[in-house]
Amino acid sequence: MKRLSLTSQIMLGMVGGILIGLLFGPQIAGIKILGDIFLRLIQMTVVLLIFGAVIEAIAGLESQALGKLGLKTALWFLITTVIAAVIGLVMGQVFRPGAGITLATVQHQAATVKTPPDLTTTILNFFPQNIFAALSAGNVIQVIVFAILFGIVLNRANQDHEFDNVLLLIRQINQLATKLVMFIMRLAPVGIGALMVGVVANSGAAALLPLLKFLIVYGFSTVLFLAVLFLLISWYAKVPLGGLLHGFSRIMLVALTTTSSAVSLPIEMQDAHERLGVSHRINQLVLPLGMALNSNGLAMYLALVCAMVTQLYNIQLSLGLMVQIVSLAVLACLGTVVVPGGGLVALAIIIPTLGLPTESIALLAGIDWFSGMFRTVANVVGDTTTAIAIASDEDELNRQPYLLASPRRWRKHSASSK
Known part of the structure; x- marks a missing residue:
């Protein structure tokens, strides 16, 4: 008999938790402690995981990849990820998927939420005074900033392979940290089921209403993001929009159905x-690097989740908190690793860092597979459009496939204009 996938087990755990919570009510809410233990186990690994993953990704690059081409790639990754995060935050504020829904834990949780600092303090707090204090406190932004700088220095110092042992040690620690996360994720069906029992037992069916609204808003946000990217790249690389859409059709289908950037x-x-004319040189640098460091769909997802959670718990979104949300959504993508439940791991990073109620993670965990469909499509399209833009800049973009895929009248117009 074929064993159920982790995603299927998590969905069964969520459904079972909902049913148990509805049937037995507050008297069974104490089972939530199993979910709290699961969340703590995830949270104890994420800082180490991010710290090592970012250093390894940057330090392991070829030196030429950190030059002009690397900076250009990083700039495009940053632009598309910020666009995605801003779209997620704005769509969350416009459609407000968490508004008008009262959960039983609102009053208790709202009192524990940290007051966001002003904009100047927010920017200053990106930079650590003491990396050990940042690691101890779980300050993800400061850890990522230090890891980026350390990775750059290690990359430059290791040109003659003097520090191969350091890089090997970091890689081995990352492998062990990844195995630890994968081991903990085996507990996800029970942990998430227990969290759902606690949420539904205390709040009833009202706790389920934001999920459908969230998926609808997230799907619409993804379509909007793709439209912005396609129009931008069509104009920037001077390629026909019809040919661009045709070239992406199979990529998006595979991403949607597999929900995995690695498989795609x-x-x-x-x-x-x-089908999109990107040279082998650009292809081999940008796309694998994008899979490791660029997650547009995840950035949008995290920003939209944070917007919804602030609405669920009646938290006012100040300018400082909005900057924190967008910044963390962008920076969290740098620590993305290919492990099962990557979206859940990312939530375990950003929700506590912003001081938002951790109970909200349970609500989103059960629909992580559906969210993953939209995340993966946005991720792979963001990576590939970046490759097209850079290939165009480097005169390494073959436009013939676009013309062959475009309507006949476009090809005639293109031929007559030459």
């Missing part, structure tokens, strides 16, 4: 070269 990568690299 071979098709993404093949179609980027054959």
